[in-house]
Amino acid sequence: MDILEAIKTRKSIRDFKPDPVPQELLEKILDIAIRAPSGVNKQPWEFAILSGSVLEKVKEKNVEMFHSGQKGQSFGSGIDRESAYRRRQVDLAKQLFGLMDIAREDKEKRIKWTERGFYYFNAPAAIFLLTDESLPLERVLLDIGAAMQTICLGALAHDLGTCIEGQGVMYQNVLREYGDIPANKQIITAIAIGYPNWSFPANDIETPRESLENITFWRGFD
Ligand SMILES: Cc1cc2nc3c(=O)[nH]c(=O)nc-3n(C[C@H](O)[C@H](O)[C@H](O)COP(=O)(O)O)c2cc1C
Numbered sequence: 696m697d698i699l700e701a702i703k704t705r706k707s708i709r710d711f712k713p714d715p716v717p718q719e720l721l722e723k724i725l726d727i728a729i730r731a732p733s734g735v736n737k738q739p740w741e742f743a744i745l746s747g748s749v750l751e752k753v754k755e756k757n758v759e760m761f762h763s764g765q766k767g768q769s770f771g772s773g774i775d776r777e778s779a780y781r782r783r784q785v786d787l788a789k790q791l792f793g794l795m796d797i798a799r800e801d802k803e804k805r806i807k808w809t810e811r812g813f814y815y816f817n818a819p820a821a822i823f824l825l826t827d828e829s830l831p832l833e834r835v836l837l838d839i840g841a842a843m844q845t846i847c848l849g850a851l852a853h854d855l856g857t858c859i860e861g862q863g864v865m866y867q868n869v870l871r872e873y874g875d876i877p878a879n880k881q882i883i884t885a886i887a888i889g890y891p892n893w894s895f896p897a898n899d900i901e902t903p904r905e906s907l908e909n910i911t912f913w914r915g916f917d
Contacts, residue, residue: 696852705847708858711889711891712890716746718744723853812862817892818887825882856888
C-alpha cells in the first residue's frame with residue numbers, strides 16, 4: 696500500500712474478527728515501527744504484546760474493576776468545556792453513538808459501550824507501549840507517539856486494523872498482575888489490533904479534521 700494511501704485510510708477500528716494475529720506478523724509490524732525517529736535516537740519505547748488466555752484474563756479483570764467502581768488511571772482529556780477541543784470530543788461521541796444507535800439517556804447501552812473498550816473491542820491481541828521508569832514522560836512521549844502511529848500504519852499493510860486506547864491502560868495493576876508487565880516500566884497506552892469486522896457499525900466512522908487554514912501560521916510565502 697502506498698504511504699499516502701495508508702495515512703489516509705488508517706482509522707480507529709472498534710470491533711475485530713476473532714481470528715488470531717500470528718506472533719510473527721506482530722513481530723514484523725513492531726520491527727518496522729521501531730524505525731520511527733526519536734530524539735537523540737534514544738528509542739525509549741518498549742512493548743508488551745498480549746494475546747490468547749493472557750489477554751482474555753486482562754479483559755475480564757478490566758471489566759470486573761469497572762463494575763466494582765474502581766477509579767483506575769484517568770484517561771479523560773482534561774479539556775476546557777468551552778474549547779474547540781471539547782467540541783471535537785463531543786462530536787466524536789455523537790458520531791460513534793449515532794452509528795451504534797446509543798441514545799444519550801440509554802445508560803445500559805452506554806455501559807455496554809464502555810465495557811467494549813475494556814475488552815479491547817474484541818481484539819485478539821493488544822500491544823502495550825511502555826517506557827522505562829527512569830525516563831521522564833515529557834521527554835519520551837513524542838518519540839513513543841511516532842512509534843505508535845507507525846504501528847498503526849504498518850498494521851494496514853497486513854490488512855490489520857488498530858485502535859489506540861487510553862482506556863486500555865486504565866487499570867494498570869491488572870496489566871501488571873495478569874499481563875506480567877514489569878514494575879519498572881511505565882505503561883503509556885494500548886493499541887488493540889486485529890482483523891477488522893467491517894460489518895460493525897462503528898467501523899464505518901470517518902472522523903473529520905479541522906481545516907488547515909484554521910491551524911496554520913504561514914509566514915514569508917508572499
Ligand atoms: C492517545 C490516544 C488515545 C486514544 N484512546 C482511545 C480510547 O480510549 N478509546 C477509543 O475508542 N479511541 C481512542 N483513541 C482513538 C481516537 O478517538 C481517534 O484516533 C480519533 O477519534 C480520530 O479518529 P481516527 O483514529 O478514526 O482517525 C485514542 C487515540 C489516541 C491518539
